[in-house]
Each structure stands twice: as structure tokens, then as C-alpha cells.
Amino acid sequence: xxxxxxxxxxxxxxxxxxxxxxxxxxxxxxxxxxxxxxxxxxxxxxxxxxxxxxxxxxxxxxxxxxxxxxxxxxxxxxxxxxxxxxxxxxxxxxxxxxxxxxxxxxxxxxxxxxxxxxxxxxxxxxxxxxxxxxxxxxxxxxxxxxxxxxxxxxxxxxxxxxxxxxxxxxxxxxxxxxxxxxxxxxxxxxxxxxxxxxxxxxxxxxxxxxxxxxxxxxxxxxxxxxxxxxxxxxxxxxxxxxxxxxxxxxxxxxxxxxxxxxxxxxxx
Amino acid sequence: xxxxxxxxxxxxxxxxxxxxxxxxxxxxxxxxxxxxxxxxxxxxxxxxxxxxxxxxxxxxxxxxxxxxxxxxxxxxxxxxxxxxxxxxxxxxxxxxxxxxxxxxxxxxxxxxxxxxxxxxxxxxxxxxxxxxxxxxxxxxxxxxxxxxxxxxxxxxxxxxxxxxxxxxxxxxxxxxxxxxxxxxxxxxxxxxxxxxxxxxxxxxxxxxxxxxxxxxxxxxxxxxxxxxxxxxxxxxxxxxxxxxxxxxxxx
Numbered sequence: 001x002x003x004x005x006x007x008x009x010x011x012x013x014x015x016x017x018x019x020x021x022x023x024x025x026x027x028x029x030x031x032x033x034x035x036x037x038x039x040x041x042x043x044x045x046x047x048x049x050x051x052x053x054x055x056x057x058x059x060x061x062x063x064x065x066x067x068x069x070x071x072x073x074x075x076x077x078x079x080x081x082x083x084x085x086x087x088x089x090x091x092x093x094x095x096x097x098x099x100x101x102x103x104x105x106x107x108x109x110x111x112x113x114x115x116x117x118x119x120x121x122x123x124x125x126x127x128x129x130x131x132x133x134x135x136x137x138x139x140x141x142x143x144x145x146x147x148x149x150x151x152x153x154x155x156x157x158x159x160x161x162x163x164x165x166x167x168x169x170x171x172x173x174x175x176x177x178x179x180x181x182x183x184x185x186x187x188x189x190x191x192x193x194x195x196x197x198x199x200x201x202x203x204x205x206x207x208x209x210x211x212x213x214x215x216x217x218x219x220x221x222x223x224x225x226x227x228x229x230x231x232x233x234x235x236x237x238x239x240x241x242x243x244x245x246x247x248x249x250x251x252x253x254x255x256x257x258x259x260x261x262x263x264x265x266x267x268x
Numbered sequence: 269x270x271x272x273x274x275x276x277x278x279x280x281x282x283x284x285x286x287x288x289x290x291x292x293x294x295x296x297x298x299x300x301x302x303x304x305x306x307x308x309x310x311x312x313x314x315x316x317x318x319x320x321x322x323x324x325x326x327x328x329x330x331x332x333x334x335x336x337x338x339x340x341x342x343x344x345x346x347x348x349x350x351x352x353x354x355x356x357x358x359x360x361x362x363x364x365x366x367x368x369x370x371x372x373x374x375x376x377x378x379x380x381x382x383x384x385x386x387x388x389x390x391x392x393x394x395x396x397x398x399x400x401x402x403x404x405x406x407x408x409x410x411x412x413x414x415x416x417x418x419x420x421x422x423x424x425x426x427x428x429x430x431x432x433x434x435x436x437x438x439x440x441x442x443x444x445x446x447x448x449x450x451x452x453x454x455x456x457x458x459x460x461x462x463x464x465x466x467x468x469x470x471x472x473x474x475x476x477x478x479x480x481x482x483x484x485x486x487x488x489x490x491x492x493x494x495x496x497x498x499x500x501x502x503x504x505x506x507x508x509x510x511x512x513x514x515x516x517x518x519x
Contacts, residue, residue, distance in 0.1 A: 034358075035356060035358065035359055149378070150377065150378050151377070152378075152379070153369075153372050153375070153379040153380075153381075154372070154377075154379070156361075156365075156369070157369045157372055159359075160356075160359060160361055160366070160369065161349075161355075161369075163321060163349065164347065164349060164369070164421075165369075165372075166319075166320065166321055167319045167320065167321065167342060167345070167347045167373075168342050168343075168369070168370070168372045168373035169340060169342040169372075169373045170372065210360075211358055211360055214360040215360065215362060215403065215405060216360060216361065216362040216364075216365055216403070216405075217359075217360055217361045217362075217365055218365075219360070220360045
């Protein structure tokens with residue numbers, strides 16, 4: 001089948017557009033999360049999104065409308081637990097993540113009717129994305145990328161040296177909340193692209209790939225976005241041609257890019 | 269003389285532990301203050317409270333005539349922290365980018381480092397002798413080179429007060445001499461107020477005009493020559509007056 005022909009399908013076009021925006025948003029945030037040793041927050045929030053989507057399905061509501069605010073609240077809860085309860089960040093992620101999964105499982109058990117729908121979110125399918133989901137993904141991803149651009153220097157400074165950033169008047173508590181809320185939104189959007197099980201890969205892999213080869217921070221952000229974008233576009237094409245699951249194909253391509261970047265760094 | 273940092277009855281606690289108790293002193297513009305005391309005596313706590321990183325439990329700090337809790341002109345205060353060794357080895361920031369972080373306090377959002385700013389950064393890096401490192405990753409530099417980069421970050425906003433926490437520990441003897449000569453020049457020529465936390469009382473004796481000696485409480489604040497009478501060497505004074513301070517003789 002010719003590539004041009006594939007690109008003419010509207011579901012492929014929707015997947016390309018939505019996937020590209022979500023991938024760039026993921027990679028951009030991923031750089032900050034990896035450098036702050038917060039990579040697993042994506043994993044934890046994706047588990048919360050499982051519970052939130054279950055809640056939406058349980059009440060017959062559009063799952064994303066429930067998941068975006070609930071996962072954003074959960075991200076703030078993670079920060080507050082680690083701050084106020086003197087619990088390490090990874091343990092706080094574990095607590096909130098477990099509550100999300102447990103809630104989802106209980107709701108699935110109570111409903112007995114939407115298990116098939118719920119479990120389709122576990123592995124995602126960007127090729128089945130609806131027009132309204134694609135529009136929502138593009139708008140929210142654009143907002144995420146714009147907010148990061150607006151607060152670029154604050155995020156950079158607070159990530160490099162939080163204490164020093166405070167001495168320059170940067171409100172680092174606000175920046176930390178902003179970063180986790182943006183991550184929460186992006187995680188929910190990514191569920192449709194790669195599924196709950198693989199969301200953290202979309203945040204972490206392009207970022208660590210870019211960090212292997214970047215010689216300054218701005219380049220790391222650009223390269224991270226580029227690797228993510230290429231992985232999503234090629235992943236969609238390969239998955240269609242080879243009849244493979246799109247999310248898993250995208251993640252495997254990201255992993256291949258990481259391996260190549262690692263080898264490149266070793267030989268240069 | 270203008271008082272630019274006034275510490276009034278300051279007490280700071282970490283939970284139930286008292287780190288500073290009822291400290292009062294007044295630092296004038298152009299002072300070079302050696303902040304000394306034993307480990308755990310509250311030197312870094314005092315510096316962090318001046319910098320707004322910690323809040324007082326009692327008392328207050330007045331910076332440039334404003335209560336520190338309402339102070340916002342942070343570009344007037346440069347800070348060289350102690351723990352530059354904790355730089356994340358994965359962080360892909362180059363020297364130019366790190367120095368530019370020192371300009372952020374004076375910027376309004378969306379913050380932007382302008383062409384003029386980059387020219388200023390280039391000039392400062394040349395002045396400090398690390399211009400050739402501008403595009404190098406900060407994590408690839410030696411401890412001494414990183415310290416020079418952090419000094420450039422502290423100086424780029426042309427601060428009126430420079431707070432330095434054990435700044436010379438990573439430097440070799442030659443770089444240490446250059447470093448203190450630079451501080452002396454800043455202090456003498458453009459009247460930058462220097463607050464230097466150190467255990468090296470030799471350097472305090474050589475460069476500082478005032479001594480702020482704390483051990484949770486204020487032990488001494490005033491001119492060095494009031495602490496060391498009869499022209500005595502400062503390290504000898506510490507040895508006699510309080511042998512629990514860790515001191516080094518500067519050769």
C-alpha cells in the first residue's frame with residue numbers, strides 16, 4: 001500500500017495531528033521530569049487516570065472530562081503528601097497510584113457492564129481516536145506547550161537548582177505545582193495514544209534519548225520533541241502497514257531511538 | 269554609611285531545634301563581613317534567612333530598608349552556594365545558560381535573555397577567565413571551574429550584596445588567591461557588600477573589615493581589630509578565645 005494512500009485516510013490524519021501534539025507535549029515535560037527524578041509520576045498519574053476513566057464510564061460521562069480534573073487533583077495530592085506528610089516523592093506517587101487503580105477495579109467490579117470499554121484504555125488506540133478527542137488533544141497539548149514556553153526560564157532554573165531559583169525570586173512551589181498539573185493533563189491525553197500501561201514511556205523515552213546527545217538545555221527540549229514526533233508518525237504508519245498495536249509500536253520506536261542515541265554517545 | 273542589611277532579634281528554628289537565637293547586627297554598604305562560627309553554629313541558616321530561603325520564627329531582617337518578607341529586588345543580592353558539587357551530571361545545561369540564570373530576578377514574564385544580556389555574559393566570562401568554557405556542559409567541568417561559573421552566575425546581575433557560603437573549598441591555591449583578589453576588588457572599587465561564610469579565618473583576617481561570629485547566638489559582631497587587639501593574628505585570636513571553631517591559617 002502506498003504511503004500517499006495511507007495518509008489520505010481521515011483516521012490516519014487525525015491520529016497524526018493529535019499524536020504529534022501529544023508527543024511533543026510529553027517529551028517537553030519529560031525533560032523536566034527526568035531531570036527532577038520525577039519520571040515515575042507519569043506512571044502513577046496514568047494509574048489514577050484508570051480510576052478516573054472508570055468513574056466517568058460508571059456515571060455514563062465522557063471519561064476524559066472526568067479524568068483531566070481528577071488526575072490534575074491527584075498530581076497536587078502527590079505533591080502535598082510528600083510535603084506535608086514527610087513522605088518521599090516516590091512513596092507519595094505509590095500511594096496515589098494505588099488508590100487510582102483500586103478505585104478503578106472496584107468501579108469495574110460494581111458496574112459489570114463497561115469492562116471492555118475500560119480495558120480498551122489500558123493499551124490505547126490512536127487509530128480509533130474520534131474527531132472531538134483529536135480536537136481536545138490538540139487544544140490541551142497546545143496549551144501545555146505554550147505554558148511551558150511562557151515559564152521556560154522559571155522551569156529551567158527551578159529544575160537546575162531549586163534553592164538558587166528561590167533566591168532569584170522564582171516561586172518554586174508554584175512552578176512545582178504547575179509542572180505536575182501540566183503532566184497530569186498530558187498523561188490523560190496520552191492514554192488515547194499509547195494506553196495507560198505505556199504512558200510513562202512517552203514521557204521518559206524521548207527525554208532520556210535527547211539527554212544522551214544534547215549539549216545545551218534548549219537543544220534537549222527540541223530534540224526530545226523531535227524524537228517523540230518521529231516515533232509517533234512512524235509508529236502510526238508501521239502499525240497500520242504491519243497490523244501491529246499503535247501504542248506499543250510507538251514505544252518500541254522510541255526505545256530504538258534511545259538505543260541509537262546511547263550508541264552514538266559511546267562512539268563519539 | 270548606609271545600612272543595607274539589618275538583622276533584628278532574629279531567631280530561626282528547625283522544628284524544635286533552635287538554629288539561631290536573638291541575633292542582631294547591622295551591615296553597612298561596602299562592608300566585607302567574615303561570617304564565622306563552629307559547624308552547626310547557624311552560619312548557613314543566617315545566610316539562607318537573609319536570602320529569603322528560610323523564614324524567621326522571631327525578629328526580622330531589613331534589606332535595603334524593606335522587611336525581607338516583602339522584599340522583591342532579589343537581583344540586588346548575589347548568592348554563591350556551598351553545594352555546587354550536587355550538580356546533576358545528566359543536566360544538559362552549558363556554562364552560558366547557567367550564568368544566564370543569575371539574570372532572571374530582574375526579568376518580567378515571559379522572561380527572555382536578550383542579545384545585550386548575552387554580551388554581558390560574554391564579558392563577565394572573559395573577565396573571570398572562563399569564556400572558552402561558555403558552550404561546555406557544566407557537568408563536564410572540574411569543581412574549580414564549576415565554582416567560577418557559579419561566581420559568574422552570582423555576579424551577572426551586578427548585586428549590591430554578595431553572599432558566599434564556603435566559596436573557596438573547591439579551588440586550588442592559585443585560583444583561591446585570584447578568587448579573593450576579585451572579591452577584594454568588587455568590595456573596594458564598586459562597594460559591593462560581601463558576606464563571606466568561611467572556616468578560613470586567615471582570609472577573614474586578610475580581607476574582611478568586620479567579623480560576625482555566631483554560635484547559634486551572637487558571639488561577636490564588629491570590626492576585626494576590636495576582636496583582635498594589639499595587632500594580633502586573627503587565627504591566634506580564635507585559638508585563644510574559642511578553640512571549638514575550626515580554623516585554618518592562611519599562608
